[in-house]
Amino acid sequence: MALKPLRPCRHPGCQVLTREGWCPKHRPQHKRRISVAWHRWYLLPLWTDKLRPEQLLREPFCRECAKSGVRTYAAVVDHIRPFRGDWTLFTDPGNLQSLCKSCHDRKTALEQAQDRRESDKYRR
Numbered sequence: 526m527a528l529k530p531l532r533p534c535r536h537p538g539c540q541v542l543t544r545e546g547w548c549p550k551h552r553p554q555h556k557r558r559i560s561v562a563w564h565r566w567y568l569l570p571l572w573t574d575k576l577r578p579e580q581l582l583r584e585p586f587c588r589e590c591a592k593s594g595v596r597t598y599a600a601v602v603d604h605i606r607p608f609r610g611d612w613t614l615f616t617d618p619g620n621l622q623s624l625c626k627s628c629h630d631r632k633t634a635l636e637q638a639q640d641r642r643e644s645d646k647y648r649r
């Protein structure tokens with residue numbers, strides 16, 4: 526995968542080169558705060574002791590790899606529809622799938638690219 530080109534930070538007058546749109550100092554803060562709040566849900570016993578281990582028991586192999594006939598042990602329990610702060614989606618076992626680390630990283634990167642496109646829309 527090709528790296529995105531380095532470009533100056535979008536903050537007016539800031540010359541710091543970045544691949545993310547903004548340098549770490551000027552990156553919009555509100556989005557990050559929301560995602561931190563969701564991240565805490567992954568620390569809840571409901572997730573660590575129930576939803577996650579139950580999903581891995583049900584489906585010990587990576588679902589994405591299985592589509593191409595490969596058996597890879599899953600390492601990550603992923604939300605099929607990104608829950609984005611939605612408690613019902615977060616706790617719905619039907620919204621969970623087992624993925625290996627590389628499939629999960631690929632999906633996360635795609636979702637983050639989508640997020641960026643959406644926040645671009647709002648800014649214009």
Ligand SMILES: [Zn+2]
Binds near residue numbers: 534539540547549
């Ligand atoms: Zn900057």
Ligand SMILES: [Zn+2]
Binds near residue numbers: 588597
């Ligand atoms: Zn996989």
